[in-house]
Amino acid sequence: MIEKNELQYVASLARLKLREEDEEKVREKFSMVLDYVGMLNELDIEDVEPLISINEVSNVMREDEIRESMSRETLLANAPDKMYGCIKVSKIIE
Amino acid sequence: MKALDLYSLTLHEIRDKIRSGEICSKEVLDSVYNRIENLDDKIGAYLTLAKDKAYEAAESVDKRIAEGEKLGDLAGIPMAIKDNISTNGIRTTCASKMLENYVPPFDAHVCEKLKAAGAILIGKTNLDEFAMGSSTENSALKTTRNPWDLERVPGGSSGGSAAAVAADEAFFSLGSDTGGSIRQPASLCGVVGFKPTYGAVSRYGLVAYGSSFDQIGPFTKDVEDCAIVLNHLYGHDERDSTSLAVEHGDFTEALNKDIKGMKIGLPKEYFEEGIDPDVKKIVLDGVKILEGLGAHVEEISLPYSKYALPVYYIAASAEASSNLARFDGVRYGYRAKEYDSLEEMYINSRSEGFGDEVKLRIMLGTYTLSSGYYDAYYNKALKVRRLIKQEFEKAFEKYDIIISPTSPTTAFKIGERTDDQLAMYMSDICTVPVNIAGIPAISLPCGFSKGLPVGMQIMSKALGEASIIKAAHAFERNTDFSKKKPTL
Numbered sequence: 001m002i003e004k005n006e007l008q009y010v011a012s013l014a015r016l017k018l019r020e021e022d023e024e025k026v027r028e029k030f031s032m033v034l035d036y037v038g039m040l041n042e043l044d045i046e047d048v049e050p051l052i053s054i055n056e057v058s059n060v061m062r063e064d065e066i067r068e069s070m071s072r073e074t075l076l077a078n079a080p081d082k083m084y085g086c087i088k089v090s091k092i093i094e
Numbered sequence: 095m096k097a098l099d100l101y102s103l104t105l106h107e108i109r110d111k112i113r114s115g116e117i118c119s120k121e122v123l124d125s126v127y128n129r130i131e132n133l134d135d136k137i138g139a140y141l142t143l144a145k146d147k148a149y150e151a152a153e154s155v156d157k158r159i160a161e162g163e164k165l166g167d168l169a170g171i172p173m174a175i176k177d178n179i180s181t182n183g184i185r186t187t188c189a190s191k192m193l194e195n196y197v198p199p200f201d202a203h204v205c206e207k208l209k210a211a212g213a214i215l216i217g218k219t220n221l222d223e224f225a226m227g228s229s230t231e232n233s234a235l236k237t238t239r240n241p242w243d244l245e246r247v248p249g250g251s252s253g254g255s256a257a258a259v260a261a262d263e264a265f266f267s268l269g270s271d272t273g274g275s276i277r278q279p280a281s282l283c284g285v286v287g288f289k290p291t292y293g294a295v296s297r298y299g300l301v302a303y304g305s306s307f308d309q310i311g312p313f314t315k316d317v318e319d320c321a322i323v324l325n326h327l328y329g330h331d332e333r334d335s336t337s338l339a340v341e342h343g344d345f346t347e348a349l350n351k352d353i354k355g356m357k358i359g360l361p362k363e364y365f366e367e368g369i370d371p372d373v374k375k376i377v378l379d380g381v382k383i384l385e386g387l388g389a390h391v392e393e394i395s396l397p398y399s400k401y402a403l404p405v406y407y408i409a410a411s412a413e414a415s416s417n418l419a420r421f422d423g424v425r426y427g428y429r430a431k432e433y434d435s436l437e438e439m440y441i442n443s444r445s446e447g448f449g450d451e452v453k454l455r456i457m458l459g460t461y462t463l464s465s466g467y468y469d470a471y472y473n474k475a476l477k478v479r480r481l482i483k484q485e486f487e488k489a490f491e492k493y494d495i496i497i498s499p500t501s502p503t504t505a506f507k508i509g510e511r512t513d514d515q516l517a518m519y520m521s522d523i524c525t526v527p528v529n530i531a532g533i534p535a536i537s538l539p540c541g542f543s544k545g546l547p548v549g550m551q552i553m554s555k556a557l558g559e560a561s562i563i564k565a566a567h568a569f570e571r572n573t574d575f576s577k578k579k580p581t582l
Binding site: 007010011013014015016017018022026029030032033034036037038039040041043045048049050051052053054055057060062070074075077078079080081087089090092 | 196197199200292293306332335336338400401403404405407408415419422423424425426427428429433435436437439440441442444445448450453454456457458460461464471473474475476477478479480481483515516519531532556
């Protein structure tokens with residue numbers, strides 16, 4: 001089973017916080033899934049190339065043209081907090 | 095037929111009536127909204143209704159028809175859309191507290207296309223939060239019930255879209271399929287569900303879960319309707335860099351075709367342990383019907399398929415952890431009320447806004463991508479993904495289509511699998527390999543077990559949709575399973 005501090009570290013990387021009462025249950029589910037996917041270790045796949053893109057395409061390019069974008073008002077409509085036409089968050093510099 | 099009973103017809107029947115001038119789009123809309131008002135308290139398919147906009151659109155379609163304009167197949171047809179597909183001006187929640195009040199300022203590519211064809215959006219349907227789940231029980235907003243038995247789940251993640259079509263609350267609907275999220279609920283609700291070839295339908299405007307697996311596709315009442323809707327979904331879109339630049343033909347040309355000589359492979363691994371014996375028998379009986387119509391059936395083996403679920407849970411979770419990093423409470427979505435710093439605002443917003451399954455998959459993905467584990471999990475999964483894809487390619491050199499059950503069981507009871515993580519994941523054991531390989535597949539009603547619908551999955555090689563439609567329609571013409579309706 002994954003160690004408690006290891007799970008807390010993973011959560012912090014993902015910017016998540018586990019409620020103390022949930023920790024055991026999450027550890028159990030997490031470990032169960034990890035054990036299950038460990039099934040892949042049965043396979044000898046040293047020489048297989050990883051499949052990164054299903055249709056094996058890469059770097060789809062287009063001309064860099066100037067186009068109309070959405071208005072500031074439209075883009076800010078869903079912002080949880082705003083001020084002076086900008087998105088507002090708490091202070092990050094002293 | 096009374097105007098208020100129109101809801102029970104298929105898309106193509108309604109189309110013919112609108113075309114002939116027998117009925118107008120507004121009457122169809124009245125019938126469907128009346129049905130929803132009478133029924134949806136029981137089913138819970140819809141999260142949001144868009145009545146005002148729908149009536150405006152219907153009026154405009156009716157006006158164009160009155161002026162003599164010749165409109166396409168979908169003109170005036172009411173449709174439902176899964177609530178992880180962006181709809182301009184109509185809230186798109188992903189059934190998450192994170193996006194409960196989010197209103198997209200743009201339409202997904204598929205919505206633009208369907209709107210341009212005159213289809214009318216009646217509402218947005220329930221799903222497992224961010225499309226993560228197999229029963230729609232992970233919705234943070236609503237419970238959806240299976241129209242065939244209200245104590246049972248509709249399947250998932252597109253459970254609302256499947257239930258809406260099964261209960262005649264829409265003529266067709268859209269879902270998204272990352273590991274079976276269209277086909278599995280279609281199977282459990284007794285409707286037709288189609289997952290297109292990866293890249294065939296633009297993902298622009300679909301809230302991303304596992305981007306290398308996600309595809310948008312339709313739920314319909316029969317195969318003919320499926321072919322009609324597919325015609326309107328396919329096509330290149332430069333806003334999705336994985337969108338294929340290929341011409342697709344007219345899928346309705348694959349209807350009413352003879353299937354004599356068609357080669358069908360039956361992969362033995364998909365009929366083994368974990369598959370309910372009744373489901374197995376019903377699907378095999380269905381295959382016999384196709385054999386009776388002149389198809390050649392042979393047993394085949396796809397031994398790598400058993401690794402599809404582990405590959406899926408590593409790769410899709412990894413992609414989810416990256417895709418869902420954007421939800422930080424800054425630009426849109428839920429922002430926590432209490433925090434002391436910017437970083438704490440991110441953490442609290444995410445921890446309060448996401449549900450348990452979403453958080454679990456984000457953490458799994460973060461773990462398998464983190465340094466020290468990347469090679470052991472993520473890279474290994476991508477290697478096995480190639481093996482699974484190659485195995486299918488090889489099989490399709492010999493066979494036109496491959497048939498399996500869609501779901502290993504019929505609809506299960508609400509709450510039955512919520513505490514058993516792996517039992518829930520196993521719901522997708524037959525559907526996940528299709529997404530791993532990027533190929534298309536349909537789920538088609540093929541019988542009933544103890545009064546609950548059973549679905550048959552028909553797969554083809556990438557861009558082999560016409561073979562699937564051909565076989566599925568031949569089956570449907572010779573059976574009446576698609577015509578059966580739940581008693582509501």
